[in-house]
Amino acid sequence: MRPIRVLVAKPGLDGHDRGAKVIARALRDAGMEVIYTGLRQTPEMIVSAALQEDVQVIGLSILSGAHNAIVPRILELLREKDMADVKVVVGGIVPDEDAAALKQQGVAAVFQPGASLDSIVSFIRTSVGA
Amino acid sequence: MKTAERQFSTLSGVPIQPLYGPEQVQDLDPERDLGAPGEFPYTRGIHRDMYRGKLWTMRQFSGFATPEETNRRYRYLLDQGQTGLSVAFDLPTLMGYDADHALSEGEVGKCGVSICSLEDMETLFQGIPLGDVTVSMTINSPAAVLWAMYLAVAEQQGVDWARLSGTLQNDILKEYIAQKEFIFPPRPSMRLVTDTIEFGARHTPRFNPISISGYHIREAGSTAVQELAFTLRDGIEYVDWALERGLAIDDFAPRLSFFFNAHNDFFEEIAKYRAARKIWADVMRDRYGARSERSLKLRFHAQTAGCSLTWQQPYNNVVRTSLQALAAVLGGAQSLHTNSLDEAYALPGEHAVTLALRTQQVLAYESGVVQTPDPLGGSYFVERLTLDTERAAQDYIRRIDEMGGMIAAIETGFPQREIATASYQYQREVESGARTIVGVNRFQSDDQPIELLQIDETSARQQTAKLGNLRRRRENSRVVRSLGALRRAAEGKENTMPCLLDAVRAYATLGEICDALRGVFGAYQETSHL
Numbered sequence: 001m002r003p004i005r006v007l008v009a010k011p012g013l014d015g016h017d018r019g020a021k022v023i024a025r026a027l028r029d030a031g032m033e034v035i036y037t038g039l040r041q042t043p044e045m046i047v048s049a050a051l052q053e054d055v056q057v058i059g060l061s062i063l064s065g066a067h068n069a070i071v072p073r074i075l076e077l078l079r080e081k082d083m084a085d086v087k088v089v090v091g092g093i094v095p096d097e098d099a100a101a102l103k104q105q106g107v108a109a110v111f112q113p114g115a116s117l118d119s120i121v122s123f124i125r126t127s128v129g130a
Numbered sequence: 131m132k133t134a135e136r137q138f139s140t141l142s143g144v145p146i147q148p149l150y151g152p153e154q155v156q157d158l159d160p161e162r163d164l165g166a167p168g169e170f171p172y173t174r175g176i177h178r179d180m181y182r183g184k185l186w187t188m189r190q191f192s193g194f195a196t197p198e199e200t201n202r203r204y205r206y207l208l209d210q211g212q213t214g215l216s217v218a219f220d221l222p223t224l225m226g227y228d229a230d231h232a233l234s235e236g237e238v239g240k241c242g243v244s245i246c247s248l249e250d251m252e253t254l255f256q257g258i259p260l261g262d263v264t265v266s267m268t269i270n271s272p273a274a275v276l277w278a279m280y281l282a283v284a285e286q287q288g289v290d291w292a293r294l295s296g297t298l299q300n301d302i303l304k305e306y307i308a309q310k311e312f313i314f315p316p317r318p319s320m321r322l323v324t325d326t327i328e329f330g331a332r333h334t335p336r337f338n339p340i341s342i343s344g345y346h347i348r349e350a351g352s353t354a355v356q357e358l359a360f361t362l363r364d365g366i367e368y369v370d371w372a373l374e375r376g377l378a379i380d381d382f383a384p385r386l387s388f389f390f391n392a393h394n395d396f397f398e399e400i401a402k403y404r405a406a407r408k409i410w411a412d413v414m415r416d417r418y419g420a421r422s423e424r425s426l427k428l429r430f431h432a433q434t435a436g437c438s439l440t441w442q443q444p445y446n447n448v449v450r451t452s453l454q455a456l457a458a459v460l461g462g463a464q465s466l467h468t469n470s471l472d473e474a475y476a477l478p479g480e481h482a483v484t485l486a487l488r489t490q491q492v493l494a495y496e497s498g499v500v501q502t503p504d505p506l507g508g509s510y511f512v513e514r515l516t517l518d519t520e521r522a523a524q525d526y527i528r529r530i531d532e533m534g535g536m537i538a539a540i541e542t543g544f545p546q547r548e549i550a551t552a553s554y555q556y557q558r559e560v561e562s563g564a565r566t567i568v569g570v571n572r573f574q575s576d577d578q579p580i581e582l583l584q585i586d587e588t589s590a591r592q593q594t595a596k597l598g599n600l601r602r603r604r605e606n607s608r609v610v611r612s613l614g615a616l617r618r619a620a621e622g623k624e625n626t627m628p629c630l631l632d633a634v635r636a637y638a639t640l641g642e643i644c645d646a647l648r649g650v651f652g653a654y655q656e657t658s659h660l
Contacts, residue, residue, distance in 0.1 A: 013221035013237050015310025017658075018351050018437075021550050022557045024660055038658040039310055042233075064221055065476070065585065069236025093475065095582065113441035113474050114570045117561050 004128050005055040009037040009046045011074070012066045019091060020061035026117040027059075027124070043073040050078075050086055056128045062092040067102065075106045087127050091115070141395035142353035143555075144518060150510035158513050163408065167503035171411040173404045173516065175462040176427040180503035181494075187465035188490045189266060191433065193218030193243035194477045195589040197253035200243040204258060206480070212487055214296075214465065216266040217254070218242035218477075219276070224311045226272040226644030229593035239589030241477070242268075246597050247639045251279040252286065261289040265296035266341070266431070266465075271313035273300035274322045275643050278630040281334075297338040297387055297431070300326055303364040303536055304343050307545045308350035310656070313644060316537050318651035322626065324371045329627040331382045338387040340368060341431065347545075348391035349437045351553020354402045355519060357391060359526030360536075360545050362409055366527070367536040369418060379418045383425035392454040392466075393435040399454070400506055401515035403430065403461030409520055409527075432458035433467040439474040443569035444580050447471040452489050459493055460506055466490060472580050479583040543657065550660065597639065604637040612636045613646045620650040 008024045010017055017039060028034045035053050037046060050058050062070060071090060078084055090102060091111040099110035109123050138146040147154065158164075165171055168178030177183055190212055193200045204215055219242040222234035228246045229238045238244050245251055255265075260283065269276045277298050284294055302319040305312045312319065323340065330339035344352075344361035352360070365386060372382050390406065392399055410428035414420040434454035439447045448471045455468050468486040470478030478486070494500055506512045533539045540546070559565040566572050612633040619629040633643050 013225050013227075013233060013311075014241070015305075015312075016350075017310060018349070018553050021658075021660055022351075022554055025550075025554050026557075028660075036658055036660055038656065040233075064237055065240040066221075066236035095475065114567075116571075117557065 004032045004057065004124060005035070005053065006032050006057040006059055006124065007035050007037065007046070007050050007053055007055040008059045008061070009041050009049070010039050010061050011041050011043065011046060011070045012062060012064050013040060014062070014064040014066075015039055016063050017061070019063070023059060023061070023091060023117070023120065026121060030121045032124070043070060043077055046074055047077040047081060047083070051081060051083060055086065057087045057089060057124055059089045059091065062090065062094070065093065067092070067094050068098060071102055071107060072105055087124075089120075089124065091120070140354070140398040140515075141393060142355060142398060144355075144398070144515070150514055152510065154514045155510050155517070158517060163517065164507065164513075170415070170426060172407040172427055174504035174507045176407065176429060176464075177503070180462060181459075181500035182503070185494050185500065186459065186463050187214040187264065188212050188487060188494075189214040189216045189264075189431065189465045189467055190483055190487055191216040191218050191266075191268065191467045192478070192483065193220075194583065195239040195243065195585050196592050197243055197245065197250045199589075201254055201256055201258070203480075204254075207483070207487070208258070208263070210484060210487060211491065214264040214266065215258070216467065217268060219267075219269055220244045221311075223276075223640060224269065224271070226275070226313050226640060226648075228597055228639050228641030229590060230597050231641055234590070238587075238593055239585050244589060244593045245276065245279070245640065246593060247600055247637050248279050248282055248634045249596070249600055249637060250593075251276075251283050255283050255287075259289070260284045260287055261293045266299070267297070268299045270299055270302055270305050270309075270311055271319065272640060272644055273298050274326050274626065274630055275634065275640055277326060277339075278627065278634045282631060282634050291334050293336065294334055295336040297341045298326065299343060299389070300340045301343045301364065301389075303367060303540065304346050304361070306540045306654075306656070307347055307360060307364075308352070308549060309346040312654045312656075314647065314651040315654045316540065318620075320367075320371050320537070323368065324375050325625045325627055327368070327372050327382050328375055328377060328625055330385060331377060335385075338385050341387045341389045342368065343389040345389050345391045345433055347549065348393060348435065350549050351437075351556060352549045353552050354393065354395070354398050355522040356526065356545070356548055356552060358402050358406055358409075358519065359523040359530075361388065361390070362406065362413065362523065363527050363530045363536050365410070366413060366417070370535070373418075379414075379420045380422040380425050383414060383418070383420055384422060388428055388430040390430050390432050391435050392432045392458040394438050394450065394454065396453060396457050397512055397515055398519075399457040400461045401512055401519045403432075403458070403463070404504075404512075404516045405520040405523060406430065407462070408516075409523060429464045431465040431467070432461070432463040434458070434469045436469055436473060439469060439471075440567060440570050441474040442577055443575065444471050444474065445578060446569050447474070448485060448489070451486065452493075455489055455493055456497070456499065459499055460504075462504065472582060475580070476582045477585070479581055481581065600637060600639070608636040609633070609638045609642070613638055613642060616643065617646050617650055620647055
């Protein structure tokens with residue numbers, strides 16, 4: 001069976017990449033194929049990387065409070081490119097109200113501080129049906 | 131679990147013996163390793179009387195939304211008894227973009243205050259006399275530009291630069307290593323840092339042009355030893371560049387300042403600060419031949435560990451912060467920031483930041499720990515940890531020397547990989563339950579809701595409107611001329627500070643100035659080290 005492919009992306013201007021890197025390693029250790037975009041990716045760059053890398057999941061790490069500007073734009077680009085089946089997962093500092101709103105717009109899950117690596121791995125496994 | 135089977139170690143994984151006594155410190159030579167407080171090698175502190183003479187500066191890092199709103203917060207904090215200011219800038223400012231740049235969307239005023247031009251800096255310090263208040267500014271890649279704005283505001287207030295006291299963070303190396311807010315490649319960035327150190331040595335004798343920072347290295351997941359070693363090796367790199375510029379060691383070394391994290395492991399942190407002072411004194415004396423006593427003394431600011439704060443049960447964060455702050459005080463910090471209980475969620479609200487300041491005031495005025503210097507000096511355990519921390523850090527410093535210095539080490543990804551591995555290992559220990567985080571992986575309960583500071587897009591609209599106005603009002607030919615002169619200075623070897631001052635006085639914006647420098651220096655793209 002083909003391993004799950006995940007794009008871990010760090011959008012926005014923030015450079016705090018500890019979380020993104022820890023998640024990338026954990027997903028890799030769980031047998032997934034992980035592509036890490038590096039810092040300061042625009043929504044366009046992220047969606048184009050997701051298309052080229054043929055991933056099933058995009059994991060976005062956002063700590064700066066810019067999620068309400070960035071995430072909807074990524075969802076919109078995915079729909080435009082007929083990639084709405086790609087699951088978008090968000091991790092970082094996202095208040096409860098914002099998390100609910102993002103999920104309503106199509107985000108598969110929002111992981112807030114303290115979420116365990118195991119819960120993230122198993123969510124991704126279940127949601128792509130692997 | 132039975133005690134006999136348990137492994138005891140510090141937060142950074144240093145094993146801890148069952149008991150410490152005289153046998154554990156047989157290699158300690160008090161004269162060589164400790165000295166008295168205020169005496170070489172300053173392990174016990176840089177002042178003979180420490181806090182009996184002067185308490186540390188209580189300096190809460192703050193900034194959000196517009197300069198108008200942050201100015202109100204500063205006046206509030208000063209009214210509450212805070213003794214210094216510390217400016218937090220938003221991400222567009224840290225990255226050298228104006229509020230109306232496409233990449234600034236959603237980020238204006240969120241993580242700090244938005245400063246786009248001298249006009250904003252004037253507003254930020256309105257009614258705050260810069261000759262009387264010490265100001266620290268957390269800015270790195272564009273630090274020289276923001277500092278030029280600060281100097282220009284002082285000029286307008288009629289304050290002689292020689293009277294200005296404060297600190298510019300201006301530590302670009304730890305950006306490549308850990309925090310990643312970089313604009314230009316390492317070498318031109320180091321040139322800008324050296325320009326500020328040189329300019330400061332001539333014009334601002336009481337201002338620290340750099341705060342060599344381990345804080346962010348630790349927040350990125352390093353161990354205590356890595357934080358210490360990488361920070362001090364960064365310091366060595368700045369010294370080498372300043373000497374290369376032709377400065378004499380004792381003309382700038384007294385104004386080098388440091389910034390460390392205050393994390394959870396109480397004794398390990400205290401040992402770290404003590405070892406830091408000793409290593410730096412040795413480096414200054416033996417490696418550089420510094421003669422001035424002020425060059426030998428490592429002065430540092432401490433901030434409690436943001437990464438230790440939890441989203442779950444946020445009131446527990448007050449307790450964590452108190453213990454971390456106590457470690458910084460027992461370790462001899464010159465200034466301190468205590469984090470607020472709500473900082474795992476957002477920038478701190480007014481109630482939370484007041485409680486954080488009160489925490490410092492309780493330590494200073496009620497706990498009694500300020501009454502004698504280095505009260506833990508002579509503790510078998512603390513002395514053993516201090517010696518071991520020093521040796522482990524010296525070992526890293528030697529390895530980086532062998533690589534050809536910190537820039538070469540950064541280019542190969544050495545410190546970045548060391549930190550990534552340490553942070554992953556730590557997270558694995560939390561996952562497995564080997565490390566307890568109260569309220570997160572043990573002792574869970576329902577969270578109590580707390581009041582949060584919300585920053586909406588109003589700040590972005592206000593900042594954008596002000597920029598539009600400024601660009602119409604200012605004398606644009608003067609802006610163009612000053613940016614042209616800056617470009618030529620950047621292409622050559624002269625100090626860029628005078629040209630930066632001319633550009634900010636002409637109200638060239640931060641984005642325009644950084645674009646001019648990007649045109650000359652290029653932009654840095656890192657290779658990611660997973």
